[in-house]
Amino acid sequence: MxxxxxxxxxxxxxxxxxxxxxxxxxxxIFIAPFLPVQELSKLNVKKWKDLWPANNTIRPMTxxxxGNNPAHFVDTLNELHREYGYTSFNWNIGCPVAQVVRRTRGCGVMPHPEIVEAVVKAVTEQTPFQFSLKMRLGLHNKSESLEILDRVQNYPLEYVVIHPRLGEQMYEGIPDWNALEECLLHTSHRLIYSGDVWTKDDYDRxxxxxxxxxxxxxxxxxLCNPFLAEEIKGLDTGDEKERFLRYYQRYADELLETRKEKSTLFILKELWHYYATFAGITADELKTLLRINDFEPFYERSLMFLKRD
Ligand SMILES: Cc1cc2nc3c(=O)[nH]c(=O)nc-3n(C[C@H](O)[C@H](O)[C@H](O)COP(=O)(O)O)c2cc1C
Known part of the structure; x- marks a missing residue:
């Protein structure tokens, strides 16, 4: 696995x-966060630092x-291949954020299986690249995923990632594993599971x-437990507190090498919503930490939480 x-x-x-x-x-393996497809005349993939091969030497990354326009996909994929050599691409049709959905992008595409088919058809017929989908059960109804899986069944997709919630749920409620089972019965594409594997027990189940x-x-x-992959795979873990501290300090240092303190603070604050679990701090302690608006005192306080017994 x-x-x-x-x-x-x-x-x-x-x-x-x-x-x-x-x-x-x-x-x-990684999938990088989404970037927008565009027509050739507007594309400038050179500015997409996150995809620069020099920045992605540690693990395979897709x-x-x-987007939703077949020609824009073909243009963007060709350009990314020409510039950086990528040969495999993933399409995000699962993002539930309202501004995205309103523009018939992300999960907003799911009620339109004809759009999904048109893009998949264009990419698989007009380019030599591997193509995959990352989706939810639907935007409003789980029948949307079944319709999409039927439509793409005969196209040579590399895989399909499914997060078994509806877009309108955002991240609320528990994933619908019965619906996932239906999806599995509806497709012979390789399926990659995404969602709420919080512990090794969740994975085992x-x-x-x-x-x-x-x-x-x-x-x-x-994010809540960086050592979860080790635990799931039964790799030798240990020293987790020490290792977390080293990882956290190193990441803060690396951010500061390329960003201002304000922007580093913003990124670390976002992460602390998740790190709070690992650090074992209370909701009140987290609230106090997140109220600090200068980098140095924030960082000092966060280190104190990570170092305490
Ligand atoms: C803050 C945040 C940002 C996300 N960004 C993306 C994204 O760029 N592309 C994507 O396909 N999914 C995105 N997702 C969805 C996740 O990739 C994943 O499918 C979802 O969080 C469920 O898995 P988890 O329970 O393991 O987090 C995002 C989720 C969150 C919470």
């Missing part, structure tokens, strides 16, 4: 991915794209229920 790091927009940038992999074992799934994508749970 393989463990993937889920794309988390605003969080799993190349610096985060590289730093994580220097400090923890067990993560096999670029993810968002899901692996037992879905023995054909060989690829497990972890997002927020890896």
């Amino acid at each position: 393989r463990i993937w790091l889920a794309p988390l927009d605003g969080i799993t940038n190349f610096q985060f991915r590289n730093c994580l992999c220097r400090h923890v074992n067990g993560i096999d 670029p993810q794209l968002m 899901l692996q037992e229920r879905f023995p054909t799934i060989q690829d497990w994508m972890l997002g927020r749970p890896i």
Whole structure:
């Protein structure tokens, strides 16, 4: 089995991915957070630092794209191949954010299976590249995923990632594993699972229920516990507190090398919503930490939480 790091927009940038992999074992492959497809005349892929090969030497990484126009996909994929050599691309049709959905992008595409088919057809027929989807059960209705899986069944997709919630749920409620089972019956494409694998027990339970799934994508749970992939794979863990501290300090240092303190503070604050679990701090302590608006005192306080017994 393989463990993937889920794309988390605003969080799993190349610096985060590289730093994580220097400090923890067990993560096999990444999908980068989404970037927008565009027509050739408007494209400037040189500015997409997150995809620069020099920034992605540590693990295999697949670029993810968002959009709904077949010609724009073909243009963007060709350009990314020409500039950087990528040969495999993922399409995000699962993002539930309202501004994205309103523009018929991300999960907003799911009620339109004809758009999905048109893009998949264009990419698989007009380019030599591997193409995959990352989706939810639907925007409003789980029948949307079944319709999409039927439509793409005969196209040579590399894989389909499914997060078994509806877009309108955002991240609320529990994933619908019965619906996932229906999806598995509706497709012969390789299916990659994404969602709410918080512990090794969660993984064991899901692996037992879905023995054909060989690829497990972890997002927020890896933020809460960076050693989860090691635990799931039964790799020798230990020293976790020490290792977390080293990883955290290194990441903060690396961010400061390329960003101002304000921007580093913003990124670390976002992460602390998740790190609070690992650090074992109370909701009140987290609230106080997040109220600090200058980098130095924030960083000092956060280190204090990580160092205390
Ligand atoms: C802050 C945040 C940003 C996300 N960004 C992306 C993204 O760029 N592309 C994508 O396909 N999914 C994105 N997702 C969805 C995750 O990749 C994943 O499918 C979802 O969080 C469920 O998995 P988890 O429970 O392991 O986190 C994002 C989720 C969160 C919480």
